Amino acid sequence: xxxxxxxxxxxxxxxxxxxxxxxxxxxxxxxxxxxxxxxxxxxxxxxxxxxxxxxxxxxxxxxxxxxxxxxxxxxxxxxxxxxxxxxxxxxxxxxxxxxxxxxxxxxxxxxxxxxxxxxxxxxxxxxxxxxxxxxxxxxxxxxxxxxxxxxxxxxxxxxxxxxxxxxxxxxxxxxxxxxxxxxxxxxxxxxxxxxxxxxxxxxxxxxxxxxxxxxxxxxxxxxxxxxxxxxxxxxxxxxxxxxxxxxxxxxxxxxxxxxxxxxxxxxxxxxxxxxxxxxxxxxxxxxxxxxxxxxxxxxxxxxxxxxxxxxxxxxxxxxxxxxxxxxxxxxxxxxxxxxxxxxxxxxxxxxxxxxxxxxx
Numbered sequence: 001x002x003x004x005x006x007x008x009x010x011x012x013x014x015x016x017x018x019x020x021x022x023x024x025x026x027x028x029x030x031x032x033x034x035x036x037x038x039x040x041x042x043x044x045x046x047x048x049x050x051x052x053x054x055x056x057x058x059x060x061x062x063x064x065x066x067x068x069x070x071x072x073x074x075x076x077x078x079x080x081x082x083x084x085x086x087x088x089x090x091x092x093x094x095x096x097x098x099x100x101x102x103x104x105x106x107x108x109x110x111x112x113x114x115x116x117x118x119x120x121x122x123x124x125x126x127x128x129x130x131x132x133x134x135x136x137x138x139x140x141x142x143x144x145x146x147x148x149x150x151x152x153x154x155x156x157x158x159x160x161x162x163x164x165x166x167x168x169x170x171x172x173x174x175x176x177x178x179x180x181x182x183x184x185x186x187x188x189x190x191x192x193x194x195x196x197x198x199x200x201x202x203x204x205x206x207x208x209x210x211x212x213x214x215x216x217x218x219x220x221x222x223x224x225x226x227x228x229x230x231x232x233x234x235x236x237x238x239x240x241x242x243x244x245x246x247x248x249x250x251x252x253x254x255x256x257x258x259x260x261x262x263x264x265x266x267x268x269x270x271x272x273x274x275x276x277x278x279x280x281x282x283x284x285x286x287x288x289x290x291x292x293x294x295x296x297x298x299x300x301x302x303x304x305x306x307x308x309x310x311x312x313x314x315x316x317x318x319x320x321x322x323x324x325x326x327x328x329x330x331x332x333x334x335x336x337x338x339x340x341x342x343x344x345x346x347x348x349x350x351x352x353x354x355x356x357x358x359x360x
């Protein structure tokens with residue numbers, strides 16, 4: 001049973017627990033101020049009414065924890081696929097392998113928004129302009145696909161259109177890089193990237209999410225959400241975007257990456273958003289998400305049993321020793337050619353599932 005002391009803390013007025021760090025969910029910086037760090041003590045840990053003000057300690061308080069180490073992407077996806085509602089959508093069609101290879105062959109260059117400045121921008125623009133010209137004038141693959149069924153031809157032209165659109169948007173970002181940048185540029189870049197793989201995003205702010213944890217209402221919106229397109233829509237992916245790279249806590253080795261390499265505040269706000277989406281998740285008891293830090297993405301999923309989800313809502317925490325866990329991959333930079341090649345199959349699969357086998 002929850003102690004009386006714990007219950008009194010749960011009943012506190014969460015909206016008065018301190019100033020909000022962010023103007024909106026989509027403007028989070030991921031930085032940790034000394035005042036924010038001080039809230040990590042269990043004595044001072046209180047729920048916040050705004051999801052973007054949650055910290056790792058708030059998650060632990062309700063019984064949600066991150067795995068100690070990252071999960072390799074293949075293992076991560078094998079778990080998610082076990083909960084795919086429609087078993088007919090387990091394997092993507094052969095055309096996706098063709099389009100993956102075309103993406104690799106046509107998009108050979110990388111770009112690092114943190115490091116590439118000056119001449120690096122000029123070089124990236126020249127490579128991108130050349131890639132656009134070559135893909136626009138490409139004939140061999142068009143002729144080959146034309147000889148196949150109409151579905152493949154349709155998918156080829158959608159893929160081609162979205163690749164060209166991504167490159168053009170990338171050029172626009174580079175051309176404006178020395179000028180003040182509006183918030184959400186990485187969100188828009190990720191949305192454009194995901195469309196290459198037949199994913200259809202919508203901005204999270206179109207619908208605000210709410211969850212009542214005991215007597216407290218917590219609200220927030222993901223940066224992006226991907227809903228299924230079948231008769232009954234449900235949440236496929238939820239994306240939390242952090243606009244600053246300093247959400248990472250110092251340098252990290254990708255092969256030894258752990259959740260401790262990420263700001264506690266970022267972990268908290270992403271984790272509570274996964275909890276908020278649980279009841280609508282297509283993969284329940286898994287809730288799949290993406291944590292987007294610049295152009296680096298971390299695949300995540302919350303695993304939570306139904307009874308534990310309802311206990312969080314009714315009692316404020318999961319009954320110990322039970323807990324819900326968040327698994328995660330290492331970060332992948334979709335602007336890096338090697339990382340991009342590694343994550344393509346995953347994006348193609350999610351696009352296949354979202355569109356219900358490319359029917360929508």
